[in-house]
Amino acid sequence: MKNETMMKQASPYKLLAAMGLPVIVVMIVNVLYNMADVFFMGQTGATLQVAAISLCGPAFNIFNGVGTLFGAGACTAIAMALGQGDREKAKYFSSFAAWGSVGVGVIIAAAMLLFMDSLLSLMGANGETAAFAKQYLSIVALGSPFMMFSGALGNAVRADGSSAKVMVISLAGTGVNILLDPLFINLFGWGIAGAAAATVLGNVVATVLTVLHVLKSDCFSFSFKYFTLRRSVSLRVMGLGLPMAASTVVMCFAGMFSNQLLVKYGNVSVAANGVAGKAGMLVSMIVMGLCMGMQPVISYAYGMGDRKRLRGIVTATGIVSTILSVLLGAGFLLGREGFVQAFLDDPAVLETGKFMMLTLLGAPVGGLYQLCSAYLQGTGKVSYATFTSLLSKGIVYIPVLFAGEALFGLPGVVFAGAVTDVISTAVGGALCMSWARQSAGAGKAAVSPAV
Secondary structure, eight states, X not given: OHHHHHHHHSOHHHHIIIIIHHHHHHHHHHHHHHHHHHHHHHTTTOHHXXXXXXXXXXXXXXXXXXXXXXHXXXXXXXXXXXXXXXXXXXXXXXXXXXXXXXXXXXXXXXXXHHTHHHHHHHTTOOTTTHHHHXXXXXXXXXXXXXXXXXXXXXXHGGGGTOHHHHHHHHHHHHHHHHHHHXXXXXXXXXXXXXXXXXXXXXXHHHHHHHHHHHHTOSSOOOOGGGOOOOHHHHHHHHHHHHHHXXXXXXXXXHHHXXXXXXXXXXXXXXXXXXXXXXXXXXXXXXHHHHHHHHHHHHHHHHHHTOHHHHHHHHHHHXXXXXXXXXXXXXXXXXXXXXXXXXXXXXXXXXXXXXXXXXXXXXXXXHHHHHHHHHHHHHTTBHHHHHHHHHIIIIITHHHHHHHHHXXXXXXXXXHHHHHHXXXXXXXXXXXXXXXXXXXXXXXXXXXXXBO
């Protein structure tokens, strides 16, 4: 109840610190989670194994997309329900998120294992990297139920303002991964299989801690007593989670396409992109974390029908997210040589990686783009939110990527991201203003998903 009182009464900037900052930490932790395997494999000088892990990134995005579909959708639905004072309904949403994500995730993992060779070929693996990538992805797929459960339920429990608890859980899971990576990779000599095993065990720890947190809660549950496929629960959760999930899955295909284009320029380009891409991911995840942290607050205010408070929250989030994205983008661009060198001290990879980090030129508008997605999803405008979420890594990015590569070669691939960021933010902003006018004209704040 204390967290709900804060969401109802605290100033927007206090909420940014209390709700946004912990989720930023979670996002950084998730990036570190992804970086850990690349970093520790890179210290062994095994460039091909680093490239193999990078090639598996799109598969990770598929798992993350499933977790996001259920978790982010449940978070929004639960926050709106709490804004209306319906705590019992929140338990149905959280239970569906937990078990629905596990069920779908297991099916996807089984399909990956069954069609592994075709999938790796699609992701850009070749004769030098395919065996390593298969070894890594097979272990991760077997551990996917833990990734699904902790990802979905961990996302959902942010709805009552428990961002700090989620942060601690994420820190613990990532800490285990980071501690086990050097042990498994170097000391035990397991190489890329050790990196995958460390990732799975980190998710196991996060799952256990998430379960313990939910058991103490009075508005969340993973009990089968509350699990239902009723449309009022299942479609609501999946509809509200669709925008972020679609973005994550489309990112998977975008990663596959970019890898396929980069393979033409050699495995050094793939490895360099894998390292340089971590910087872009870090910037994106931090501003996304800020906006995701404020999304339950947006949903809560929307559920209450308090438009003045909603405007204040959105304005404050826009100011802070823009400042943050500008500073982060500039910082990584200025320090790009040291960043790339920290992963792979290979002259060829270093030069290519430094060049590829120029995609961060689009970073200054990244905060506003993430806010557009959070606002549209948080207020339940599903169609606009889904379309906006698909712009950055799909609708705009993929055509720009192929056109850029066809016209300019490798530089076209690098600058495709920056061009996409600018276009996507402009379109997303226009949709937000259109929806704000529509909902204001209706004279009410609807509490069910709008089409």
